[in-house]
Amino acid sequence: MTEHGKIDLLIEARWVVPVEPHAVVLEHHAVAVTAGRIVDVLPIAAARARYAARETCRLDEHVLMPGLINAHTHNPMTLMRGIADDLPLMAWLTEHIWPAEARAMSAEFVRDGVELAIAEMLRGGTTCCNENYFFPDVQAGTYKRHGFRALVGLPIMEFPSAWARTRDEYFDKALQVHDEYRGDPLVGTSFAPHAPYTVSNESFERVRMLSDQLDIPVHIHVHETAQEIEDSRREHGVRPMTRLQGLGIVNDHLIAVHMTQLDEAEIRLCAEAGVSVVHCPESNLKLASGFCPTEELRRAGVNIALGTDGCASNNDLDMFGEMRTAALLAKGVARDASAYDAAFALRTATLNAAKTLGWGERIGSIEPGKSADLTAVRLDALETQPVFNVISQLVYACGRHQVSDVWIAGVPKLVAGILVDMDVPALRARAREWGERLRSQG
Structure with a gap:
């Protein structure tokens, strides 16, 4: 438990798929994160009562899953x-x-x-x-x-x-x-x-x-x-x-x-x-x-x-x-x-x-004590409606373009589909330069 319930981040999601326990889908749950680690997984109402979060991320139409x-x-x-x-x-x-x-x-x-x-x-x-x-x-x-x-x-x-x-x-x-x-x-x-x-x-x-x-x-x-x-x-x-x-x-x-x-x-x-x-x-x-x-x-x-x-x-x-x-x-x-x-x-x-990788105690599931490596996926697209089985939807219907938010060790890396601290035009330009170089050398 964090001191006086203070945490860095509370992520509230329509569904949480923790992976462990296996095949479980938690509805209207939240994941509490502080110092880059998961401290709790619990219903949203209980999370709001228990924790004072510096930041809250609400994902009303999303699945929150391990990265x-x-x-x-x-x-x-x-x-x-x-x-x-x-x-x-x-x-x-x-x-x-x-x-x-x-x-x-x-x-x-x-x-x-x-x-x-x-x-x-x-x-x-x-x-x-x-x-x-x-x-x-x-x-x-x-x-x-x-x-x-x-x-x-x-x-x-x-x-x-x-x-x-x-x-x-x-x-x-x-x-x-x-x-x-x-x-x-x-x-x-x-x-x-x-x-x-x-x-x-x-x-x-x-x-x-x-x-x-x-x-x-x-x-x-x-x-x-x-x-x-x-x-x-x-x-x-x-x-x-x-x-x-x-x-x-x-x-x-x-x-x-x-x-x-x-x-x-x-x-x-x-x-x-x-x-x-x-x-x-x-x-x-x-x-x-x-x-x-x-x-x-x-x-x-x-x-x-x-x-x-x-x-x-x-x-x-x-x-x-x-x-x-x-x-x-x-x-x-x-x-x-x-x-x-x-x-x-x-x-x-x-x-x-x-x-x-030898990191099973560190990452790979949404469990207290593990690093907050997390991915949020929107399921409100026409291509993923209606939702009968969340995990089946992720595997058989979902596309990577539906990923909205990503955190590594609690640090946001993708926010609403936008990369954080990465220069996309520069990446594109360098990739094209390498393409020209490899073509000219071939």
Whole structure:
């Protein structure tokens, strides 16, 4: 309880969807916030009687929900949106994306791409992301400067890049960035070895040792395509997950992204080891990578989170669209209309994603003691009328354009649809400049 009931902010909403308890919708409730944290969730009348708020925000036609969490993205690649569409993964990577990155990669490119992504994410109700790209020092500094919550991946691979030339340099720089942001309230770090086909056994063993010592996650693209499985069998004699298990990587620190090629034994392994799987349905569909067996994973007890992947392969950071695609695709793959229901879809984009990042005690649901990372969504649009089931409406009918207000740690980031402290014309101008630069270099 705050002193004499004084709080910083009271948000009164037509509906509150806390996510925990699961599938609950609270009508005419308020969320009390002070010092960036949620202190209470209670009926509006009781909140008005109990608290004296410095500021009150009334959301008469809105749902108040936890901020969405994008559990896998490459946000600097907003500047490569649409650069090489309608291609399979390896052709897309080797013939287009990697060459373009080699031409454009710089601290400036990463900063400008992340800023564009932050604006897009906030306008779509996303308050946190799990990042995986080069120049993590620049990424982390940009997220921190804008007050955006992010787990920043520390890239590890065997190939030289603009960020690091050797294996040792990747590790040395990774540890420097980790040390700089150790204990930061908004920005954390993970190890991000790119994929089994770009990382050696020696590097994976070193990642495992450091992950254990520092108690941080390991974020990997794995089992993304059938070709990856075939190549691993040829080069290592086993499937990638078996190889990673032998190297000690398969444990509760592992964030396994894509996972479209899984057998029953691998699903059991993920459940037993406490692996989190990040599903990126729209990217997987666009690259024809395969179908993650999300319903089988869910039934096995695996923690499933949701991500968009980067804008070069999606081509947006729209978590509302991603929830809808994930739910519909899961039903089709499982041949079960009850699979991956709306409440579960919302959970994969909030609390499950928070647990994936190791931040389940901090964010992902509207509960006292958690950070006030919150998103308000208008449901009074014609496209979302009438309202029979609020959570179904969020997943199956709502669009990101209906997001009205966003807070991170109680700080307003979007107010009535307008970004706070972001120069939209400058963002647009820089994005266009990068477009011209990449076109002229191609």
